[in-house]
Amino acid sequence: MSGHVSPIREPLIEGGKSYHQITEDICAPTEQTPGLAWIITFIISVICLGMFAFSVAWTVWVGIGSWNLNRTINWGWDITNFVWWVGIGHAGTLISAILLLFRQKWRTGVNRAAEAMTIFAVICAGQFPLIHMGRLWLAIFIFPYPNTRGPLWVNFNSPLLWDVFAISTYFTVSLLFWYTGLVPDFATVRDRAKGFRKKIYSALAFGWNGSAKHWQRWESLSLVLAGLATPLVLSVHTIVSFDFATSVIPGWHTTIFPPYFVAGAIFSGFAMVLTLMLIARKVLNLQEYITLQHIESMNKVILLTGSIVGVAYLTELFIAWYSGYIYEQWAFQNRVLGPYSWSYIGMMLCNVISPQVFWSKRARRSIFITFFMSIFINIGMWFERFVIIATTLARDYLPSSWSYYVPTWVEIMIFVGTLGLFFTLFLIFTRVAPVVAIAEVKSILKTSGDQYTGFHPTAGHHGHHVPANAHTEANDLQAGGTVDIDEDHEIK
Amino acid sequence: MAHSIADEYNLKTGEPVADGHHHDVLFALYDDEEKLMAAVKEANSRHLHIMEVYTPFPVHGLDPLLGFEESRLHQAGFVYGALGTLTAFGFMTWVFTRDWPIIFGGKPYWSVPAFIPITFELTVLFAAVGMVVTFYIICGLGPGAEPIRLHDRITDDKFCIAFDLNHGGDDEDSIRDFFSATGAESVHRKLV
Structure with a gap:
């Protein structure tokens, strides 16, 4: 069943791959000794992770006083980083869940890595609400458990508690979705492995054997989990925005926050996916699976969500003016022109102005421009959260308590430390698990492989290119010495 | 032969x-x-x-040929989700109307709109966890599971029919x- 082959869509798998070649290519990074680039990056990441451990220990030992928070500025880099990391996580779920429901085939090339990124980003995000309590060992108080104080329950009416439920549910569901997708691919790695590796992957693969009934249930499960994850991902950043929107602070108390935060989350998440995948496809040699077509599709999403975010920024300003309410008006005048105007300008440049280059197809397909844009957007989205939190809090109700906030070295080190945590986890992931979903890529080969689509942008670049509608048997032979059926087989 | x-x-x-x-x-x-x-x-x-x-990989169109009925996993998912809804909403109602009623911000004890976010989250959590656990149990898969495995190339590029x-x-x-x-x-x- 090769399905419908679109005559105009560009291929998503290049190089005339056979099923076996897909397995070889995607499993390769898990089977080889890591290269020098990986080792150096890993060492740097682990050093940053060490900084994280040190700065968190310092915070706990010295107390929250080691941060530059005060009565006026009671949230600083901590919650800025929290919202930033949660937002980054959203792209993984969007790619794997929403694009699955929309039947977008380009999802298969990037969903695995994006989901991994989601999980690691949520792990990083989760650190901040815990650390900012100062007394980490009291973190259990946020859960409604039968305690000796009555039991005194938590406040279920508080958006901060909603956040606890939203983030922990999001993490759990993302992890289950990701792992269930990984099981068949771990089985592929297992069946190629020998010795001790085989034992490890046997445990990880849960005994997967590719039975048709299992596949049927697996697809059914994936579809329903995608259906559940779609409203979930929208709810998570909505609830994060409630942390601000439900508080009676001019500049925060706005109904536009939920959609604005969700669009911003997807925007920043795609930027992070691009940053990671542009490097990963090169280092892990996956250019034929994460093609320019994938990059262009993601850039289109960036253009859309960046523009939504831009409209939201302008709407905020317009509504502040239109409200006729001087305190609201002043809050936004202060945001744009006040002491933090540098961060507002940075946010506008990075998030709204610069992504407009993606109206040009050449820019969307340029790896160089895409990489720099992805970095800009990550910075811009960090600024956005900082603008919302710092400019609003620095000018509170009482002008005598106005202040200006700059972080201490501890706060900066914690942030750099979470980057270390994130990249350490991601680098381990690229060596342990197939970075591209093997089974899912194989399932779109007959409709999106370049030897079947009749569209050959790369013809002539690949020595082993095969003509259209070539049979897979031919491909097996093309792959050279890679066809090695076990000794117990017999050709008829 | x-x-x-x-x-x-x-x-x-x-x-x-x-x-x-x-x-x-x-x-x-x-x-x-x-x-x-x-x-x-x-x-x-x-x-x-x-x-x-x-x-x-999943081959579409194979299920009807093998006489498979549609998986009822999603029906189980609905039941788990409904259980999550009832658990969350029922628990919060019990806490704030029976066990320890507290007035927050002058709102009623039983402030239903404020319960919606957590009720939604637990619905999703119960449905997802329940379905995944059910999936692994009915497929007989899990860490240490050893179901029939016929050939190493089946997870690679070969399609197998067994009698x-x-x-x-x-x-x-x-x-x-x-x-x-x-x-x-x-x-x-x-x-x-």
């Missing part, structure tokens, strides 16, 4: 003896899902009893005949 080469389970005679606990499996590997689909159709028309089909010689009710010759007629790439025999 060609003889099967002994694998680790086979006796030296090449005549595997099944002891009732084992399946004496005769299976063939195909190199393409379209050949597999055609073969399954052919097996149905020859009234052969396929034990199991194994594929490296049980002891319990399937089809004689070996008709199965081998079917395999060669449908273009199987290789035929194997294994006691599992």
Whole structure:
């Protein structure tokens, strides 16, 4: 069943791959000794992770006083980083869940890595609400458990508690979705492995054997989990925005926050996916699976969500003016022109102005421009959260308590430390698990492989290119010495 | 017919003896899902009893040919989700109206709109966790699970149709005949 082959869509798998070649290519990074680039990056990441451990220990030992928070500025880099990391996580779920429901085939090339990124980003995000309590060992108080104080329950009416439920549910569901997708691919790695590796992957693969009934249930499960994850991902950043929107602070108390935060989350998440995948496809040699077509599709999403975010920024300003309410008006005048105007300008440049280059197809397909844009957007989205939190809090109700906030070295080190945590986890992931979903890529080969689509942008670049509608048997032979059926087989 | 080469389970005679606990499996590997689909159709028309089909990725259109009904996993998911809804909403109602009523911000004890976010989250959590656990249990998968695994290339690029010689009710010759007629790439025999 090769399905419908679109005559105009560009291929998503290049190089005339056979099923076996897909397995070889995607499993390769898990089977080889890591290269020098990986080792150096890993060492740097682990050093940053060490900084994280040190700065968190310092915070706990010295107390929250080691941060530059005060009565006026009671949230600083901590919650800025929290919202930033949660937002980054959203792209993984969007790619794997929403694009699955929309039947977008380009999802298969990037969903695995994006989901991994989601999980690691949520792990990083989760650190901040815990650390900012100062007394980490009291973190259990946020859960409604039968305690000796009555039991005194938590406040279920508080958006901060909603956040606890939203983030922990999001993490759990993302992890289950990701792992269930990984099981068949771990089985592929297992069946190629020998010795001790085989034992490890046997445990990880849960005994997967590719039975048709299992596949049927697996697809059914994936579809329903995608259906559940779609409203979930929208709810998570909505609830994060409630942390601000439900508080009676001019500049925060706005109904536009939920959609604005969700669009911003997807925007920043795609930027992070691009940053990671542009490097990963090169280092892990996956250019034929994460093609320019994938990059262009993601850039289109960036253009859309960046523009939504831009409209939201302008709407905020317009509504502040239109409200006729001087305190609201002043809050936004202060945001744009006040002491933090540098961060507002940075946010506008990075998030709204610069992504407009993606109206040009050449820019969307340029790896160089895409990489720099992805970095800009990550910075811009960090600024956005900082603008919302710092400019609003620095000018509170009482002008005598106005202040200006700059972080201490501890706060900066914690942030750099979470980057270390994130990249350490991601680098381990690229060596342990197939970075591209093997089974899912194989399932779109007959409709999106370049030897079947009749569209050959790369013809002539690949020595082993095969003509259209070539049979897979031919491909097996093309792959050279890679066809090695076990000794117990017999050709008829 | 060609003889099967002994694998680790086979006796030296090449005549595997099944002891009732084992399946004496005769299976063939195909190199393409379209050949597999055609073969399954052919097996149905020859009234052969396929034990199991194994594929490296989900092959669409295969389920009806094998007579699979639609999975009811999503119905289980609905039940788990409803359980989550009731748990969350019921618990918050009990806490704030019976166990320890507290007024927050002058709102009523039973402030339903404020319960919606947590109720939603727990609905999703219960449905997702319940379905995933159910999936692994009904498939018999999990850490340490050892279901039948016939060939290492099945998770790579080969599509497998397997027959049980002891319990399937089809004689070996008709199965081998079917395999060669449908273009199987290789035929194997294994006691599992």
